[in-house]
Amino acid sequence: xxxxxxxxxxxxxxxxxxxxxxxxxxxxxxxxxxxxxxxxxxxxxxxxxxxxxxxxxxxxxxxxxxxxxxxxxxxxxxxxxxxxxxxxxxxxxxxxxxxxxxxxxxxxxxxxxxxxxxxxxxxxxxxxx
Amino acid sequence: xxxxxxxxxxxxxxxxxxxxxxxxxxxxxxxxxxxxxxxxxxxxxxxxxxxxxxxxxxxxxxxxxxxxxxxxxxxxxxxxxxxxxxxxxxxxxxxxxxxxxxxxxxxxxxxxxxxxxxxxxxxxxxxxxxxxxxxxxxxxxxxxxxxxxxxxxxxxxxxxxxxxxxxxxxxxxxxxxxxxxxxxxxxxxxxxxxxxxxxx
Numbered sequence: 001x002x003x004x005x006x007x008x009x010x011x012x013x014x015x016x017x018x019x020x021x022x023x024x025x026x027x028x029x030x031x032x033x034x035x036x037x038x039x040x041x042x043x044x045x046x047x048x049x050x051x052x053x054x055x056x057x058x059x060x061x062x063x064x065x066x067x068x069x070x071x072x073x074x075x076x077x078x079x080x081x082x083x084x085x086x087x088x089x090x091x092x093x094x095x096x097x098x099x100x101x102x103x104x105x106x107x108x109x110x111x112x113x114x115x116x117x118x119x120x121x122x123x124x125x126x127x128x129x
Numbered sequence: 130x131x132x133x134x135x136x137x138x139x140x141x142x143x144x145x146x147x148x149x150x151x152x153x154x155x156x157x158x159x160x161x162x163x164x165x166x167x168x169x170x171x172x173x174x175x176x177x178x179x180x181x182x183x184x185x186x187x188x189x190x191x192x193x194x195x196x197x198x199x200x201x202x203x204x205x206x207x208x209x210x211x212x213x214x215x216x217x218x219x220x221x222x223x224x225x226x227x228x229x230x231x232x233x234x235x236x237x238x239x240x241x242x243x244x245x246x247x248x249x250x251x252x253x254x255x256x257x258x259x260x261x262x263x264x265x266x267x268x269x270x271x272x273x274x275x276x277x278x279x280x281x282x283x284x285x286x287x288x289x290x291x292x293x294x295x296x297x298x299x300x301x302x303x304x305x306x307x308x309x310x311x312x313x314x315x316x317x318x319x320x321x322x323x324x325x326x327x328x329x
Contacts, residue, residue, distance in 0.1 A: 107140035
């Protein structure tokens with residue numbers, strides 16, 4: 001089923017920067033938006049701090065990606081870093097005291113913030129929401 | 130708890146990421162400076178120029194090439210290229226008769242210290258599903274048309290083996306320096322979805 005979904009996608013339709021695009025600098029093309037970088041950094045920071053291993057995280061990521069693919073959605077809807085975040089939330093719930101319901105609750109509070117709220121944390125980027 | 134990846138009642142991912150960061154920060158498990166440093170390291174210091182440096186050395190130093198094919202992790206470590214996803218690097222050489230291409234069918238395993246983080250197409254379900262079954266078609270769509278007598282092998286990267294392609298040195302580069310050669314090498318050639326062309 002999922003194989004069918006991806007069967008008809010031409011690779012040239014993907015976000016390909018072109019085989020001729022030589023790497024002229026490191027770090028290009030990494031994150032589509034700032035939150036993806038934060039999600040990436042959170043996972044790596046927790047690995048570096050010994051909360052879990054990169055292998056643990058990869059196992060959880062494989063599960064999250066497989067679950068997404070089992071939904072049979074269109075390839076266009078695929079968001080790698082959303083799967084990344086799902087995996088991270090689950091591993092955080094097992095490895096720290098922060099539960100998925102805590103993330104639910106805090107997200108709800110953030111969503112209820114008035115527009116133009118003041119940031120109470122120190123980010124070096126503009127939010128895309 | 131088996132929450133689905135994308136149930137409709139989940140807050141948007143940017144909000145959830147922000148919430149998660151806030152909660153982890155309050156627990157003292159992460160801090161903004163550490164995160165910024167880590168992200169900046171991957172944005173600025175780790176990327177495909179590292180891999181290109183390794184390739185250029187292997188093209189110009191036969192003994193290095195041997196060491197690289199023998200033990201990829203140790204040989205790239207000679208340049209100081211190491212870190213997360215830098216273990217178990219296996220280097221596979223391309224030549225006129227054998228073309229090798231890398232995928233991670235299950236997620237996105239990739240030799241970060243050599244190539245940085247993978248581009249979108251590498252993580253895409255279509256690439257991951259299709260390149261294994263019809264590599265020639267996929268490579269052709271990506272602009273690489275291989276002769277019929279070229280043998281194509283697909284390598285599935287995982288946490289146990291992270292594959293890195295040593296492209297074939299193009300003709301017309303005999304007089305080039307290592308630095309000039311490194312400028313020719315593309316990220317795509319080091320994954321095996323392209324070859325390195327002769328300088329024009």
